[in-house]
Amino acid sequence: MFTSLHADKLTVLGGNIPLDGRVSWVPQGATGFQPSNAYLLAEGTSSLLVDSGLAVHSEEILDDLAELIGEGGGVSIFFTRSEMDCVSNLERIAGRFDIERLFTGGVINPFDAFDDLSRMALRGRRHQIDAHRTEEGDSLARAAEIQIAPGRVLQVESPLLRLLPTFWGWDQETGTLFTSDTFTHGVMDRPDGQRIIDSTVEDTTTVEQVAGHLYAKYEWIPRSTCEPLREWLQDKFDTLDPEIIAPSRGCVLKGRDVVRRHLDFMLDALTPQLV
């Protein structure tokens, strides 16, 4: 079941992950349900999907996509990471829709994960977004742009806070910052719970919860020099002043007060001795 985040402009799709001890990226002993997210940015008849969700949710994601763009419709895709929680529905989507452009970084061409010969045709639709690297090995120093439609772009940047090659997206039109595998800490008690934390929801998030989720995957944070990460993050949010944080998994964080509160949680989590 998809949910509109910004009328006709931004929708979140995906399913829930039961936290039952079989998930590596949440704190040990975590319970409840974590949303797994793909986002559809729309402008007129053009659409850009940010990540493709989990294979285990493919049926609901593809059905929702069909309702939003029409059966067999055209869609471009941007992968924030080439990790399986982002890419594992690519083949299924390609089998049912027309992938017009695929924006991804890294060496591996995700289309080469396909079995069938159509991958050869699809490979030409891939756009490498980290073709230029700095001398220090940073894949992308500052923003590239993906045109969603004439007059509307998604700015893309490789964040300082990352684990593997990762790209954040910034959609100024909706004030949405796509943060991939950070800000993933919002979980639900029930599978039909509220997958968006906004001003209408009682927000029981704690800094310990944020830190627990961050350290589960970024296990090096507690033993690291975090000041540059905090400075980068603070600067990013001061500059963009986002209204929505849209992570690849976890509840969507909506509303500037909510965003600021969760940024503070994250900054504290990046000060490990305070947690």
Next chain:
Amino acid sequence: MEEQLVETMSSDLPRSVAKGVTWMSSCLPFHLADRVIHGHNSTYLVQGEHSSILVDTGNPSSWPIISSTLDELLDGRELSYVFPTHPELPHTGNLPRLVEKYPNIQVVGDIRDYHLFYPQIVPNLHAKVPGDKVDLGGQEFVVVEALIRDLPNTQWGFAPGAGVLFTADGFCYMHRPELDDEDPVHLPGECGLTTGELQVPIAVENAAFFTGSALYWARFANDADAVYDRVLHLIDELGVTSVAPTHGNFISNIRDVEPIIRAGHKRAYRYETAQP
């Protein structure tokens, strides 16, 4: 020139590198302006008297050559086990194809998350923790804690009878100073060479560049000595004689290579002056 992203198996491989251990590396060719370089994406087959285990699966784009190489090495026998070190495409991307080819295969290791990525292979998933052993018949495979990793659900493996430690992304490096790609690379003709056979040794700056890129956390965590002291302790404890990374040449002289990798890891740290 159009980028080529199809892996090929070097004509120097597969190659037996230890008792019952065969190095099957496919290589990803990168066509630069003035040369072609290769990136290893290795799988290793450990064979015992009655069973075999494949360490990592290779990229989907190399499946045809991996499949035919397995046919050749197994000579009509089924592949009993596959040990994906962690769920990234170069390491796990062929899991569905392996299950289709060998329906009874057991996928062993830290299999958290795999039910979300590959729901069709759930019956084949068998969780293992460090210390667990797989009996191959006259050859064992032992699951080992990954001491250098990116994803948290990474594991290493060890074949005691062969003395080979399988380290996934740990000990991956490039060894040519003039090369500038962040992926561990080598030149054509070097695909099947061990580190003891390479004519150009690894340079610290190569190890630093790769570590700072592929093991991104090394930029922020200033603990290389602690990490590699633990690795050396593990090597002593297990009796490791050689190291088999997924990316990079097979390491036949680990005592010579480890100090270089350690120094590169130290150099990857960026915030020395920020320390109190």
